[in-house]
Amino acid sequence: MFTTYDEAISWIHSRLRLGVKPGLKRMEWMMEKLGHPERRMKSIHIGGTNGKGSTLTYLRHILQESGCSVGTFTSPYFEQFNERIALNGVPINDEDIVRLANDIYPLSVELEATDLGGPTEFEIITAMAMQYFGHVQPVDIVLFEVGLGGRFDSTNIIFPILSIITNIGLDHTGILGSTHAEIAFEKAGIIKPGTSIITAVKQEEAKKVIENKAIEMKAPIYSLGSQFAIEEHHSTSIGEMFSQQTPFRKWSHLEISMAGSHQTENAALAIMAVELLNKYYSFLIEDEHIYSGLKKAYWPGRFETISKDPMIIIDGAHNEEGITSLVNELKKRYSNKKIRIIFTALADKKLDKMILNLEAVADKITFVSFDFPRAAGAEELFNISQNDNKHYNKDWKAAVDEEIHSLQTEEVLVVTGSLYFLSEAKPYLLEIVKR
Numbered sequence: 001m002f003t004t005y006d007e008a009i010s011w012i013h014s015r016l017r018l019g020v021k022p023g024l025k026r027m028e029w030m031m032e033k034l035g036h037p038e039r040r041m042k043s044i045h046i047g048g049t050n051g052k053g054s055t056l057t058y059l060r061h062i063l064q065e066s067g068c069s070v071g072t073f074t075s076p077y078f079e080q081f082n083e084r085i086a087l088n089g090v091p092i093n094d095e096d097i098v099r100l101a102n103d104i105y106p107l108s109v110e111l112e113a114t115d116l117g118g119p120t121e122f123e124i125i126t127a128m129a130m131q132y133f134g135h136v137q138p139v140d141i142v143l144f145e146v147g148l149g150g151r152f153d154s155t156n157i158i159f160p161i162l163s164i165i166t167n168i169g170l171d172h173t174g175i176l177g178s179t180h181a182e183i184a185f186e187k188a189g190i191i192k193p194g195t196s197i198i199t200a201v202k203q204e205e206a207k208k209v210i211e212n213k214a215i216e217m218k219a220p221i222y223s224l225g226s227q228f229a230i231e232e233h234h235s236t237s238i239g240e241m242f243s244q245q246t247p248f249r250k251w252s253h254l255e256i257s258m259a260g261s262h263q264t265e266n267a268a269l270a271i272m273a274v275e276l277l278n279k280y281y282s283f284l285i286e287d288e289h290i291y292s293g294l295k296k297a298y299w300p301g302r303f304e305t306i307s308k309d310p311m312i313i314i315d316g317a318h319n320e321e322g323i324t325s326l327v328n329e330l331k332k333r334y335s336n337k338k339i340r341i342i343f344t345a346l347a348d349k350k351l352d353k354m355i356l357n358l359e360a361v362a363d364k365i366t367f368v369s370f371d372f373p374r375a376a377g378a379e380e381l382f383n384i385s386q387n388d389n390k391h392y393n394k395d396w397k398a399a400v401d402e403e404i405h406s407l408q409t410e411e412v413l414v415v416t417g418s419l420y421f422l423s424e425a426k427p428y429l430l431e432i433v434k435r
Helices: 005-018 025-034 052-065 094-112 121-136 180-190 204-216 261-280 287-296 320-333 351-359 378-384 396-405 419-434
Strands: 043-047 070-073 085-087 141-145 162-165 197-199 221-223 229-235 240-245 250-256 304-308 311-315 338-344 364-368 390-393 411-417
Touching: 005 094, 005 121, 025 094, 025 121, 043 052, 043 180, 052 070, 052 141, 052 261, 052 287, 070 121, 085 121, 094 121, 121 141, 162 180, 162 261, 180 204, 197 204, 197 261, 204 221, 229 261, 240 261, 250 261, 250 287, 261 287, 261 320, 304 419, 311 419, 320 351, 320 411, 338 351, 338 378, 338 396, 351 364, 351 378, 364 378, 364 396, 378 390, 390 396, 396 411, 396 419, 411 419
Parallel strands: 043 141, 043 162, 070 141, 162 197, 197 221, 311 411, 338 364, 338 411, 364 390
Antiparallel strands: 070 085, 229 240, 240 250, 304 311
């Protein structure tokens, strides 16, 4: 058993060696042993390729504005591990991590001796979140972000009052499938009998899969572009402004402070969810809670401005769809400036397409390495690139130092790629710009 935070975290991370083990049997076994904490929570389940974290944070802020206590389970963490389990946006404390790890550890040991095998790191963290919100710190509602896929994701043992699928992209194809339809099938696994599903999926073949699953489960479906729609959208200096038509009413002059057209879609999903909470689940969320919650919502690493002088932006564009959104936003907002990019990613991504898209806006691109088991090497990324002004540096801090110190007034530095990398890079960037 553990007496310190470092001991608990070391044990949790040691489970990374087991990798990904799809299936719900181990989670079901642990929930039975814990007295089914997952059944004691009112929850919303959020899946999709991109936008899960942003949609969750819009929802969280709106619910908090209405006076609700809101639990969240997210991944990966950005600045500290404790963020993965949070109450009203505040990460749980170190003592709670130790307590929860001690609750799960003996179950892990017992499970290891069965035919099911020991739980993975993500299964352990998920079980900790279930235990926390089910038994230790009950809240009004918990927002659960899917880790990978949906059908066999360890979060899929919950019984949510609403499900959300943000979008579908060709990510984790080695596990989820190589087509939008195959991936949609895995994501649609979170749709529960009679439970409303809200989605912003665009591809026709993927939409059809989700619609068919909703019909099978007799689940009411609310699809962006069909049952609700974004209207009158335009970008502002600090974010986006738009209106939204739903089956129940029109919302005018909605403002969000996270930049990007895709963020209006994430916010629209949250608004649709809030309307259903009000209409069918006796929540008391007023108009002002929605407007103020949307405007206050912030999620780190999503087209986030670190400094305006010099201009430095970080963005967790960790797959092809994320890169496309980033590139579109750079073209829209900084077409009059030269763009320097520092990029790195995990080796299992579609690196050639991601790099090709970045090169469409990069006046200079530097590839770096970072310390993570699945990270691609700087030289590997460099060799994929066709850019005339490409560089690589295995020391990402040295690359950052060099770029910032030579950055001109008419230039923008964009640090992008893996969220695991950005979680390391952001504190360092903030330290440099304060000097």
